Amino acid sequence: MPQATGINDIIKPENLVYKRTEVMTPNILHYCPGCGHGTVHRILAEVIEEEGLQTEAIGVSPVGCSVLLYNYLDIDWQEAAHGRAPAVATAIKRLLPDKFVFTYQGDGDLAAIGTAETIHACNRGENIMIIFINNGIYGMTGGQMAPTTLPGMKSSTSPYGRDVKMMGNPVKMTDIVATLPGTFYVTRQSVHTPANVRKTKKAIRKAAQYQKLNKGTCFIEVVSNCPSGWKMTPVESNRWMEENMFPFYPLGDMKVPQESESQTTNK
Amino acid sequence: MEKELRLMKGNEAVAEAAIRAGADGYFGYPITPQSEVLEYLMEAKPHERTGMVVLQAESEVAAINMVYGGAACGKRVMTSSSSPGISLKQEGISYIAGAELPCLVVNVVRGGPGLGTIQPSQSDYFQATKGGGHGDYHLIVLAPSSVQEMADFVDLAFELAFKYRNPVMMLSDGAIGQMMEKVWLSPQKERSKTVPEWATTGKPPTRERVIITSLDLDPMAQERFNQKLIAKYNEIREKEVRYEEFQCEDAEYLFVAYGTSARVCQKSIQLARAQGIKAGLLRPVTLFPFPVNRLNELADKVKMMISVEMSAGQMVEDVMLASNGKVPVYHYGRMGGMVPEPEEVTDFLKSKI
Amino acid sequence: MTEEILIAGFGGQGVLSMGKIMAYSAMMQDMEVSWMPSYGPEMRGGTANVIVIISDERISSPIIRHFDTGILLNQQSLDKFEDSIKPGGVLVYDGNGINRHPVRKDISIFRIDAAEEAGRMKSPKVNNMIVLGGFMKIKPIITLENVIKGLKKSLPERYHNLIPVNETALQRGMEIIREV
Numbered sequence: 017m018p019q020a021t022g023i024n025d026i027i028k029p030e031n032l033v034y035k036r037t038e039v040m041t042p043n044i045l046h047y048c049p050g051c052g053h054g055t056v057h058r059i060l061a062e063v064i065e066e067e068g069l070q071t072e073a074i075g076v077s078p079v080g081c082s083v084l085l086y087n088y089l090d091i092d093w094q095e096a097a098h099g100r101a102p103a104v105a106t107a108i109k110r111l112l113p114d115k116f117v118f119t120y121q122g123d124g125d126l127a128a129i130g131t132a133e134t135i136h137a138c139n140r141g142e143n144i145m146i147i148f149i150n151n152g153i154y155g156m157t158g159g160q161m162a163p164t165t166l167p168g169m170k171s172s173t174s175p176y177g178r179d180v181k182m183m184g185n186p187v188k189m190t191d192i193v194a195t196l197p198g199t200f201y202v203t204r205q206s207v208h209t210p211a212n213v214r215k216t217k218k219a220i221r222k223a224a225q226y227q228k229l230n231k232g233t234c235f236i237e238v239v240s241n242c243p244s245g246w247k248m249t250p251v252e253s254n255r256w257m258e259e260n261m262f263p264f265y266p267l268g269d270m271k272v273p274q275e276s277e278s279q280t281t282n283k
Numbered sequence: 284m285e286k287e288l289r290l291m292k293g294n295e296a297v298a299e300a301a302i303r304a305g306a307d308g309y310f311g312y313p314i315t316p317q318s319e320v321l322e323y324l325m326e327a328k329p330h331e332r333t334g335m336v337v338l339q340a341e342s343e344v345a346a347i348n349m350v351y352g353g354a355a356c357g358k359r360v361m362t363s364s365s366s367p368g369i370s371l372k373q374e375g376i377s378y379i380a381g382a383e384l385p386c387l388v389v390n391v392v393r394g395g396p397g398l399g400t401i402q403p404s405q406s407d408y409f410q411a412t413k414g415g416g417h418g419d420y421h422l423i424v425l426a427p428s429s430v431q432e433m434a435d436f437v438d439l440a441f442e443l444a445f446k447y448r449n450p451v452m453m454l455s456d457g458a459i460g461q462m463m464e465k466v467w468l469s470p471q472k473e474r475s476k477t478v479p480e481w482a483t484t485g486k487p488p489t490r491e492r493v494i495i496t497s498l499d500l501d502p503m504a505q506e507r508f509n510q511k512l513i514a515k516y517n518e519i520r521e522k523e524v525r526y527e528e529f530q531c532e533d534a535e536y537l538f539v540a541y542g543t544s545a546r547v548c549q550k551s552i553q554l555a556r557a558q559g560i561k562a563g564l565l566r567p568v569t570l571f572p573f574p575v576n577r578l579n580e581l582a583d584k585v586k587m588m589i590s591v592e593m594s595a596g597q598m599v600e601d602v603m604l605a606s607n608g609k610v611p612v613y614h615y616g617r618m619g620g621m622v623p624e625p626e627e628v629t630d631f632l633k634s635k636i
Numbered sequence: 637m638t639e640e641i642l643i644a645g646f647g648g649q650g651v652l653s654m655g656k657i658m659a660y661s662a663m664m665q666d667m668e669v670s671w672m673p674s675y676g677p678e679m680r681g682g683t684a685n686v687i688v689i690i691s692d693e694r695i696s697s698p699i700i701r702h703f704d705t706g707i708l709l710n711q712q713s714l715d716k717f718e719d720s721i722k723p724g725g726v727l728v729y730d731g732n733g734i735n736r737h738p739v740r741k742d743i744s745i746f747r748i749d750a751a752e753e754a755g756r757m758k759s760p761k762v763n764n765m766i767v768l769g770g771f772m773k774i775k776p777i778i779t780l781e782n783v784i785k786g787l788k789k790s791l792p793e794r795y796h797n798l799i800p801v802n803e804t805a806l807q808r809g810m811e812i813i814r815e816v
């Protein structure tokens with residue numbers, strides 16, 4: 017009869033296929049099951065580790081679902097007021113130009129209350145990375161309409177669907193910042209399939225490398241899901257995102273540097 | 284090194300003193316009557332002189348949040364504005380107080396409420412001394428009454444801000460900001476190279492990560508933090524009270540006034556004494572902490588106190604609390620950008636005797 | 637000694653800079669000074685005024701409403717501030733463009749046709765230096781030497797070639813001022 021194997025017999029170096037990066041703390045993520053935030057956190061942490069940036073990284077966390085982001089990545093953090101992360105990051109980078117400085121913001125934070133800070137930091141070409149999680153809804157406060165909520169989409173403050181005549185149109189912030197001379201690299205990605213996860217990670221890596229070269233603002237939108245706010249299962253939410261979010265917010269690069277401008281390495 | 288004598292506006296003096304005090308960063312937005320601070324800094328090229336960062340922000344809101352970011356890196360950073368702009372900064376100031384960050388905020392006060400006037404006023408006393416933004420907190424508030432003090436208080440403000448990890452406000456007004464006087468400027472200080480252990484600088488493997496935040500989801504922990512703040516404010520109340528007295532030794536009638544009003548009162552005292560009325564002045568230099576104990580002592584000696592303010596009567600409440608019913612306390616004020624004439628203050632005193 | 641002076645006129649008449657040079661010169665003479673301008677939208681094209689206080693004691697209020705000397709350089713200022721001069725005080729005005737002349741009997745009134753003189757000197761910019769020269773004649777508080785120092789300090793280097801014409805203007809002012 018085969019012996020019952022204990023967990024300790026399975027955990028052996030030769031069996032290891034995945035390991036938590038050192039830059040992630042052991043704290044348990046508070047996000048809802050299936051939420052994209054956790055994935056973005058992980059690849060961000062991996063890039064920080066792989067690029068050797070842990071000792072120089074200073075992150076600015078937002079107000080929104082990812083407000084406690086500072087509990088999950090083992091780097092120095094500043095928690096900004098709602099929408100103000102780009103202003104906070106501006107000062108950090110100007111006073112400590114050798115550090116790797118980034119913000120991580122949701123759509124309410126970045127595209128509603130923080131519109132001015134976002135546009136002006138990008139327009140000045142602050143040498144920072146901005147990660148913009150767009151799930152079309154206010155997650156933390158319980159599913160209210162966001163600046164990015166799609167036309168007709170239901171939320172707790174647009175219970176009959178977003179009526180653009182009354183409530184205005186969704187804002188495509190990434191398209192806007194791509195037109196500004198201060199941005200160097202602007203892209204829109206997602207993390208709902210392994211292939212997309214790899215693309216997003218590559219984008220974050222590029223942004224980190226461009227920052228070393230003082231190239232200006234790098235802006236990465238991640239179109240993401242919010243199963244709780246959308247009132248769907250994780251699988252349904254991903255399908256809904258593909259069918260509804262992507263046609264309105266198409267994935268892909270919006271502003272890429274010329275070959276000669278970007279001397280980076282690929283891993 | 285010798286001090287240098289210059290003829291300067293208060294606003295220019297703040298700017299030059301900031302460079303000389305070794306400030307690391309200034310973030311501002313234009314508003315009358317304090318725009319000269321940013322203008323002077325841009326012209327003086329502090330980046331070449333000391334490496335100081337100066338940036339015109341897109342709003343007062345952005346500027347104060349830049350101050351937050353810089354202060355959290357352990358840097359000596361500041362902003363300046365005038366009343367409506369200071370209202371916009373209140374959110375950021377509350378976060379700075381909540382994250383226990385040191386910084387200097389200069390308010391060159393103008394008449395309000397709303398857009399108000401651009402002339403000098405002292406109507407932001409409550410906002411400066413009682414909190415201003417949301418939550419239980421205090422700023423250390425310094426009240427200059429001359430161009431010299433606008434220069435001198437920059438260095439003092441940074442010293443206190445770092446000593447207590449607390450934002451400091453310099454509460455000036457349009458008159459002191461706009462007028463020129465003689466000012467002796469201190470020699471250039473080097474920018475500080477010491478990095479406080481609480482600052483975000485990138486995490487070396489040798490220490491835990493630093494998190495600058497004012498958020499605590501656990502009410503018990505938040506209450507403990509509030510108690511820690513109270514203890515800090517009480518220490519400040521005990522150690523940092525500053526005031527100046529004029530002819531208080533034999534005074535029977537005491538003016539209490541700060542900033543421009545205090546200068547008006549000096550003349551009013553001369554006028555009163557020429558008519559045989561023994562008047563004196565207590566000028567609070569720190570509005571928080573307020574010179575409570577000294578006023579309480581003086582309340583045993585004088586017959587009356589008059590709070591002279593360019594406001595509808597704000598500091599008068601603190602004078603009443605400090606004198607604790609021992610003597611009658613009156614308020615004499617002008618508003619909207621009007622500065623009282625020394626004669627009218629003396630006449631008011633005479634009308635109350 | 638305390639001298640409380642109001643200077644008022646059109647923005648382009650060099651009102652603020654005249655006050656600044658007075659203050660600077662007095663400071664060079666180890667006196668206490670304050671220079672308090674009117675500020676804000678009224679500066680834009682309209683009238684400008686500045687209160688200069690010179691004293692050998694610490695200056696109390698920088699904003700006052702009664703003056704030892706009023707230097708009033710246009711009709712608007714004359715109308716507004718003639719009554720602000722203390723009894724026994726001094727009023728200096730430029731007759732150019734004035735149709736309602738000062739009327740007070742309890743003050744000394746001096747007229748200086750600085751605009752006209754500056755025109756004759758073909759340098760309208762020295763208008764304020766002519767007025768300042770006149771003031772120095774009737775109130776010898778600040779010295780010519782210190783005014784020249786003040787000018788050097790307040791003018792950018794590239795304008796230092798203008799100092800001789802300013803000096804001439806100061807002297808012309810001393811000559812042409814006359815009591816009415």
Ligand code: SF4
Nearest residue numbers: 048051081155242243
């Ligand atoms: S509310 Fe939405 S965005 Fe927030 S954690 Fe849950 S799923 Fe994610």
